[in-house]
Amino acid sequence: MTGLVGPGPRVDDLTAGITLAFILNGKPCSVAVEPGAVLLDVLRNDLGLTGTKRGCGEGECGACTVLVDGRVVNSCLYPAAKVAGCEVLTVEGLGSATALHPLQEAFLAQGAVQCGFCTPGMLLAAKALLDENSEPTEEQIRSAMSGNLCRCTGYTKIVAAVQAAAAVMRRGGLAAREPDSDTDGERARYIASGHVGASVLRADGPAKVMGAAKFADDLHREGMLHAKVLRSPHPHALILAIDCSAAIELPGVEAIVTAADIPGRNSFGIIVKDQPFLATDKVRYVGEAVAAVAARTTAIAERARHLIQVHYEPLPAVFDPREAMGAEAPQLFEEGNVRAHRHIERGDVDAAFAAAEIIVEETFHTQLVEHAYIEPEAGIAVPDANGVSLFVVSQGVHYQRSELAAMLDWPASRVRVVQTTVGGAFGGKIDLNVHPFITLLAVKTGRPVKLVYTREESMTVSTKRHPFEIHVRLGANAEGRFLAAEARVIGDTGAYSSYGPAVLTRAATHALGPYYMPNARVDTFAVHTNNPIAGAMRGFGVPQMAAAHEQMVDMVAEQAGLTPLEVRLRNGLEPDLAVTLTGHEISSELSYLETLGAATEGFDFGDRR
Amino acid sequence: MRLRGTGIGSAYFGIGNTGMANPSSAFVEVHEDGSASVSCGAADMGQGAATVLAQIVATALDVPVDRVAVAGTDTMATPNAGVSSASRQTYVSGNACLLAAEQVRDFMLREAATLLACDSPEQLILENGFVQIAGEPEARVSLREVASSCRARGRLLVGSGTFNPDTVALDPETGQGEPYGTYAFAAHVAEVDVDTETGEVTVLRVRAAHDVGRAINPQSAEGQIEGGVAMGCGYATMEEVVVESGHVLTKTFVEYSIPTFLDVPRIEPILIEEPASSGPYGAKGLGEPPVCCTPAAILNAVFDATGVRMTRLPLSAENVYLALQAAGYRDGQPPDGLLAHVQRRATAVQGSKG
Numbered sequence: 016m017t018g019l020v021g022p023g024p025r026v027d028d029l030t031a032g033i034t035l036a037f038i039l040n041g042k043p044c045s046v047a048v049e050p051g052a053v054l055l056d057v058l059r060n061d062l063g064l065t066g067t068k069r070g071c072g073e074g075e076c077g078a079c080t081v082l083v084d085g086r087v088v089n090s091c092l093y094p095a096a097k098v099a100g101c102e103v104l105t106v107e108g109l110g111s112a113t114a115l116h117p118l119q120e121a122f123l124a125q126g127a128v129q130c131g132f133c134t135p136g137m138l139l140a141a142k143a144l145l146d147e148n149s150e151p152t153e154e155q156i157r158s159a160m161s162g163n164l165c166r167c168t169g170y171t172k173i174v175a176a177v178q179a180a181a182a183v184m185r186r187g188g189l190a191a192r193e194p195d196s197d198t199d200g201e202r203a204r205y206i207a208s209g210h211v212g213a214s215v216l217r218a219d220g221p222a223k224v225m226g227a228a229k230f231a232d233d234l235h236r237e238g239m240l241h242a243k244v245l246r247s248p249h250p251h252a253l254i255l256a257i258d259c260s261a262a263i264e265l266p267g268v269e270a271i272v273t274a275a276d277i278p279g280r281n282s283f284g285i286i287v288k289d290q291p292f293l294a295t296d297k298v299r300y301v302g303e304a305v306a307a308v309a310a311r312t313t314a315i316a317e318r319a320r321h322l323i324q325v326h327y328e329p330l331p332a333v334f335d336p337r338e339a340m341g342a343e344a345p346q347l348f349e350e351g352n353v354r355a356h357r358h359i360e361r362g363d364v365d366a367a368f369a370a371a372e373i374i375v376e377e378t379f380h381t382q383l384v385e386h387a388y389i390e391p392e393a394g395i396a397v398p399d400a401n402g403v404s405l406f407v408v409s410q411g412v413h414y415q416r417s418e419l420a421a422m423l424d425w426p427a428s429r430v431r432v433v434q435t436t437v438g439g440a441f442g443g444k445i446d447l448n449v450h451p452f453i454t455l456l457a458v459k460t461g462r463p464v465k466l467v468y469t470r471e472e473s474m475t476v477s478t479k480r481h482p483f484e485i486h487v488r489l490g491a492n493a494e495g496r497f498l499a500a501e502a503r504v505i506g507d508t509g510a511y512s513s514y515g516p517a518v519l520t521r522a523a524t525h526a527l528g529p530y531y532m533p534n535a536r537v538d539t540f541a542v543h544t545n546n547p548i549a550g551a552m553r554g555f556g557v558p559q560m561a562a563a564h565e566q567m568v569d570m571v572a573e574q575a576g577l578t579p580l581e582v583r584l585r586n587g588l589e590p591d592l593a594v595t596l597t598g599h600e601i602s603s604e605l606s607y608l609e610t611l612g613a614a615t616e617g618f619d620f621g622d623r624r
Numbered sequence: 625m626r627l628r629g630t631g632i633g634s635a636y637f638g639i640g641n642t643g644m645a646n647p648s649s650a651f652v653e654v655h656e657d658g659s660a661s662v663s664c665g666a667a668d669m670g671q672g673a674a675t676v677l678a679q680i681v682a683t684a685l686d687v688p689v690d691r692v693a694v695a696g697t698d699t700m701a702t703p704n705a706g707v708s709s710a711s712r713q714t715y716v717s718g719n720a721c722l723l724a725a726e727q728v729r730d731f732m733l734r735e736a737a738t739l740l741a742c743d744s745p746e747q748l749i750l751e752n753g754f755v756q757i758a759g760e761p762e763a764r765v766s767l768r769e770v771a772s773s774c775r776a777r778g779r780l781l782v783g784s785g786t787f788n789p790d791t792v793a794l795d796p797e798t799g800q801g802e803p804y805g806t807y808a809f810a811a812h813v814a815e816v817d818v819d820t821e822t823g824e825v826t827v828l829r830v831r832a833a834h835d836v837g838r839a840i841n842p843q844s845a846e847g848q849i850e851g852g853v854a855m856g857c858g859y860a861t862m863e864e865v866v867v868e869s870g871h872v873l874t875k876t877f878v879e880y881s882i883p884t885f886l887d888v889p890r891i892e893p894i895l896i897e898e899p900a901s902s903g904p905y906g907a908k909g910l911g912e913p914p915v916c917c918t919p920a921a922i923l924n925a926v927f928d929a930t931g932v933r934m935t936r937l938p939l940s941a942e943n944v945y946l947a948l949q950a951a952g953y954r955d956g957q958p959p960d961g962l963l964a965h966v967q968r969r970a971t972a973v974q975g976s977k978g
Contacts (some may be wrong), residue, residue: 075877126843129851130670157885164877167670169850170885209681209689211905214843217675218694219668285707289807301870359799381937383865385874387882409697410667411707416699434697440669443854445707471875479865487815514709520642524794525804529636535901537799545870551709553852557916558859561635565920566933569631579632580925583811588636595636595807598800604908606835606898607809611634613833613894614811620632621968 017596020110040108048095051503055079055090066106066226067133067437070164070389074526077163078389080136081105087143087162093380096424100412106135106226109142117158118142119224119340121180122173123216127169132225132230132390132438137163137597141177149185153178165441166388203308219436231408231435236463239395240269240309242449242456243316244466245323246476247298250545251332254296254325257306262322269462271323272455273306279424283447285414289348290421290511290548291598292451297348298327300399300510300545307452309464325450332545336507338483339544340413347510347543354508355516355541358524359596360573362534367499371490376571379487379563383507386552389437392448392477393467396457402429402456409434418447419454430454442551443477446513478550481506481541483522483559495575497584501528502563506549506556508541513550515541522556524597528564529607531592578620583611625956627818627829628968631924633829634811638804639909640712642788648717652681652724654732654781658753658767659691660725665705666717671911672844673713677721679840680904682723686750687767703784711909714840715806716787718904723785731781732770739765739773754887784929790902806900809835810913812853814889814921815945817820818929821956823945825926827857827887830918833894837908845910849893852914858883860919861939931958931965949950 017583038047039062046061053107058081067090070078074089081090082104083097110116118138121127128134137160144151144159151159156177157170201238209215222228274281277594281295282288293303306323310316318552331345338344339352346352368374394407402425411414412432420427437444456464468476482509483506490499504522510516526537572582588595593602640646650664662681668674674694682689695702705717729750736755737745740763747758774781789805815829830853840846862881866873874880899906906907923934926944932951936943952959958966 070662071752071877073876073878126847129672129847132670161660161885164882164884166855166882167851169852169854169891170888171846171850172892174885175705203886207688208682208686210686211679211840211907212842213679213689215671215675215679215689217844218678219674287842299641301872333818334867334870357794357799358797359794361798361800377933377935379935379937382863383864384859384863384878387863387877387880410669410701410709410959411665411705412667412697412702413665413704414707431698431700433699437667437669439891440667440708444669445709468878474865474880475872480859485858517642519828520794521638523799524638524642525636527811529634540789546867547865547870547872553855554912554915555710557635557637557912557920558856561633561920562860562923563939565631565633566923566935569924569927570933579928583634588809593781596799597794597803599802599804601807604806604837604898604900605809606896607634607811609896609898610809610833610835610894611632611811611955614813614831615632616831618813620630 029333031443033096035095035099037100039103052095053091054093055093055099058090068132068135069232073470076389077136077140077485078133080139080163082139085143085146087140101117103141106138110139112225115224117183118180121176122224123400125169125172125176125179125221127172128177128217128220128223130437130439131228133163133165134223135226136222137165137173145181151179158611164389177585184345206308225403228436230390230438231395231406232467234395234406234583236395239463239465240311240453240456240460241313241316242307242309242464242466243305243313243320244452245320247294247301247303249298249327249329250301252298253330254294254298255328256326258324259306262308262319263321265315265319267311268319269454270309270310270459271306272459276455276459277422280421283418285513285514286516287354287512295468300547307456309456309460314526315531328468334544334546336505336542336544339542352502352543353540354543355511355519357520357539359523359535359537359604361598364499364501364536366535368490369536371498373491373494373571374488375567375574376488377567379485381483381559381562383549384552385474385481386441386443386477387439388443391468391470391473392444394449394453395463395465396453398457398461401431403454404431404433405454406435406452407434408437410440415447415450419450422451423458426533441553445551446478450537478548479553481508481515481518481549481556485559485563487563487567490555491569491571491575493575495529495571495577495585497586500527500532502537504539505540506541507544507546509544509546509548511548515549518556522560526560526564527596528561528568529588530586531594532596535596579616580620584608587611627820627929627969628815629814629818629929629969630813631921631928632811632813632951633917633919633921633924635913636915637711637808637913639710639715639808640804641710641808643791643793643801643803645788646706646712646716647786648720649703649784649786650717650720650724651703652721652728652783654685654728654771656771658687658771660685662692663702664717664721665697665702666713668710669708671848672841673708675844677716677717680718681725682937683905684722685729687753688899694852711911714907715903715909717908719787720785722904723787724783727783727785728781730760732767735774736765736770737933739770769870805902806908808908808910808913810917810922812917814918814925816922816925816929818926818944820930820948820953823941823948825861825939825944826890827861827922829890830921831892832873832914832917833896834910834913835896835898835908836910837896837900837903838897838906840905840907845895846893848910848915851892853891853918854883854888856915856918857888859867860937861920864938928969931962
C-alpha cells in the first residue's frame with residue numbers, strides 16, 4: 016500500500032457506499048462507489064475509462080485485466096473497495112498518444128492487434144510480466160499470459176510483440192521501428208508508401224493499443240435507458256398469453272415491447288424470413304426472445320423482465336436432425352423441417368463405383384461450436400430527427416438496416432446503422448442480435464436505449480457452427496486415382512434458417528476437396544430442430560467437409576499403398592484436371608499443388624508400399 | 625505411450641457467395657491537397673479490411689497510404705458492400721474500391737493533360753504523387769495541383785465503383801455451375817502427439833500454406849492464417865457446445881474452453897501468390913480457408929500416430945481414449961494389428977528432417 020491519505024474501507028462502509036481514494040494511472044483519484052461495486056464498473060462507469068473491457072464478467076477471459084500495485088487482477092471480479100490507497104494502472108495510463116509504451120509500439124509493429132478487444136488486458140498482463148522478468152522466454156510469456164484469451168491472432172504475434180518490447184526495454188530506449196532491410200529501390204518505395212504488398216500498420220491500431228477505440232459497450236448517451244430481454248425457457252411451446260402489467264408497474268421501468276408492438280414485418284432472415292424479432296404464437300428454441308424491457312438501470316430491467324408472465328403450452332420437441340427429417344417428428348414450420356436440400360450430380364456415379372478397385376466408406380460427426388468472440392453483442396439505439404440511429408456490432412450494416420426498417424415499416428433511409436469497433440465476429444455478428452430490441456424500445460420511449468449481452472446470454476442465443484453428419488463413399492482405381500464419390504450430409508440448422516441453407520450449399524460445392532472428381536453425387540440437407548440456431552461461422556461448412564474428405568483421401572492412400580502426399584499429388588486439381596465438383600473450369604488460377612508442396616516441405620511421409 | 629503423427633489437411637475455398645449476386649460498391653474522393661477518402665460499407669471486425677482497402681486505393685492513386693482514410697461503415701455514409709462473410713471483402717470490395725479509384729485517376733489524368741497541354745491522356749503516367757508525360761520527366765504536375773485545378777474549374781474528384789463477381793448459378797437439378805469468381809487453395813501439415821493412455825492430443829506444429837492471389841498486406845495475411853489455425857485447433861481438439869434437450873449447458877468460458885496461449889502450436893504461415901485475374905492486384909480472399917484445413921490435418925495426424933480413424937469431433941481426451949479402446953488399445957498399448965503401423969510411424973519420425 017502506498018501512503019495515500021483516505022479512509023480505509025470498513026465493513027460497515029460497504030453497505031452505505033464509500034468514497035474511494037487511490038492512485039489511478041499516476042494521479043490521485045477519489046470517487047464515490049456503490050456498495051459491492053467491482054473495480055471494472057468503477058473504472059468504466061464512474062470514471063469513464065472504457066479502455067478496460069468486459070468480456071465475460073467471470074474472471075476467465077482477461078479482457079478486464081488491470082494492475083493493482085503492479086499485480087495483475089481481473090477487475091470484473093475485484094471489489095473496488097480493495098483498491099483504497101493502492102496504485103491502479105489501466106491501459107489509459109500505459110503510454111500517451113505522443114509517447115506510446117514500448118509494449119504498445121511493439122503490438123502495433125508486430126501485428127499483434129486485430130479486433131483490439133483483448134489488447135488492453137494483454138498489454139497490462141505483459142507489463143506485469145516484464146516488470147518482474149525483463150527477459151522472459153517464449154514459454155514464460157505463454158504461461159504468464161495464459162489467463163488472457165484472444166480469438167483473433169492465434170497468439171503468435173502477441174508473443175513476438177512481448178519479446179520485441181522486452182528487448183527495447185532492456186536497452187532502456189524508446190521503441191524505434193526498425194528500418195526495412197530491403198534495399199531494392201522499387202520495393203522500398205512501395206513499403207514506404209504502404210502500397211499493395213507492404214505490411215503497413217493497421218490504421219485503427221493506435222486507438223486500440225491506447226484503449227481509445229470505442230466498442231459498443233463503451234458508448235454512453237445522456238438519459239439513456241438500459242434493456243434486458245425475456246427469453247423462452249422452453250425448446251418448443253405455444254405462447255398462450257403474455258402479461259406485462261406487474262413489470263410495467265416497477266418503478267424505473269420505461270417501456271416493454273412484445274410482438275404486438277411491432278408495426279411492420281415481424282420476421283427476418285438473410286435467406287428465409289422465418290425468424291420473428293419477438294415471438295408471437297410459438298417459441299422454437301430455448302432463449303428465443305419474447306419481450307424486451309427498457310429501464311433506468313440494468314438492474315431494474317433485469318428485475319422487470321422476471322415480472323413478465325408468459326403462459327406457455329409446451330409442445331413435443333425434436334433435437335435429432337435425422338429424426339426431424341421423419342414425417343412423425345414434431346414439425347417446427349408448416350413447410351416442414353427440411354429447410355433446404357442441395358443436390359450435385361456429375362458423371363455416371365454408379366458405373367464408376369462398379370469399376371473402382373478401391374472403395375472406402377465412413378460416417379463422420381462434427382460438433383456444435385461457438386464463435387466465442389471476446390466482445391459480447393452490444394449496441395445503443397438513439398432516436399433522432401431522421402428516425403433512429405444504431406451504434407452497434409455488425410458485419411454488414413446495410414443488411415441489418417433493411418431488416419429493421421421492415422420491422423418498423425419505415426423507409427430504409429430513416430434507419431441508420433453505424434458499426435462500432437467490433438471485438439471479433441467470425442460470422443456470429445452477421446445476423447441481428449441486440450438490434451431489434453434497442454430499436455423498438457428507443458422508438459417507443461423516444462430515448463437512447465443500450466443493451467449489452469452477458470456472456471451467458473451470448474453463448475445461449477448466438478448462432479453457432481453447424482454440427483454435421485457426413486456419410487462419404489470414395490472409389491479409386493488400384494493406383495489411387497479417384498473415380499467416384501458420394502456424400503450425404505445432414506446439417507442441424509436449429510430452430511431458424513439464419514445462414515443454414517447457404518452453409519449447406521457451400522458444404523455441397525466443397526464436399527470433396529481440391530481434387531478432380533469425374534463422377535460424384537452429393538446431397539446436403541439443412542434441417543430444423545429445437546436446438547440452438549446454427550448459422551454463419553468462419554469456414555461456412557467447409558471445415559466439417561474437409562474433416563471428412565481429407566480422411567477419406569488418406570484412407571484411399573492407405574489401401575493403394577501410397578503416402579498421403581502421393582495420393583494428393585495424383586488427384587489434386589492441376590491445369591490438366593482443372594474442373595471442380597460443380598463443373599467449373601478454373602485452370603488459370605490454380606495453385607493447390609503449390610500450397611501442398613510448400614506445406615509438406617521438410618516432412619517425411621515414409622514409404623507406404 | 626506418446627505417439628507422434630503427421631497429417632495433411634487441404635481445402636479449396638470459393639470466394640464470395642455461392643452462385644448468386646453479391647456486389648459491393650465504393651466511393652473514392654480525392655481532396656484538394658491530393659489526399660483521398662474512401663467510403664465503402666465493408667465491415668472490418670478486426671481482420672483488417674479497412675487497411676487493405678486503403679492500400680488498394682493508395683496504390684491506384686499512387687499516394688502514400690497514410691494520405692488515404694477509410695470511413696467506418698455507416699448506412700448514411702458508406703454505400704452497400706454486402707456483409708463481411710464468404711472471405712469476400714478483399715476480393716469484392718477491394719475491386720469496388722479499385723474501380724472507384726481508377727475512375728478518379730482517369731479524371732485527374734484528363735485534367736493533367738490539359739494542364740500539361742498534352743493531347744493524349746494515354747501518354748500520361750501517375751507516379752509518386754505526380755502526373756508526367758511518359759519520357760518527359762520535366763513535364764509534370766503534382767496531384768495537389770491537379771486536384772486544385774479541378775476544384776477551381778468547378779469539378780470534384782469523386783469516383784464510384786461497383787463490383788459483382790462473375791458467376792453462373794448452380795443448376796437446381798445437377799448442382800453444376802460456376803459459383804465463385806475465384807478460388808483460394810490451401811494445404812496444412814499438422815504434427816501431433818497422442819498420449820495413448822489418457823487420449824490427450826497435443827498439437828505441436830502446423831505448417832500452413834495459403835494461396836492468397838496477392839498478399840495486399842503480408843503481415844495481416846499471416847495474422848489471418850495464425851488466427852484461423854488457432855481456431856481450427858480449438859475446433860479439432862477441445863471445443864463443443866453441449867446441449868441437453870435444447871438447453872445450452874456450456875455458457876461460460878469455464879464450461880466452453882477456447883485455445884489459450886498454452887494450447888496453440890508453433891504456426892508457420894506460408895503465403896503463395898497465384899494472382900486471380902479478376903482480383904484487385906490479383907488478390908483472392910483469406911478469412912476462412914485457414915480454419916478449413918487445420919482440423920483435417922490434425923485428424924489425419926492422429927491416425928498417422930495411432931492407426932485409428934477418428935470419426936467424431938472434437939478430439940477431446942475422452943473421445944480419443946474411447947476410440948483407442950474401441951480399436952483394441954489397452955493401457956495405452958496398441959493391439960497387435962496396429963503394431964506395424966505404430967512402428968512404421970516411429971521409423972518415419974526418426975528419419976524425418978522436419
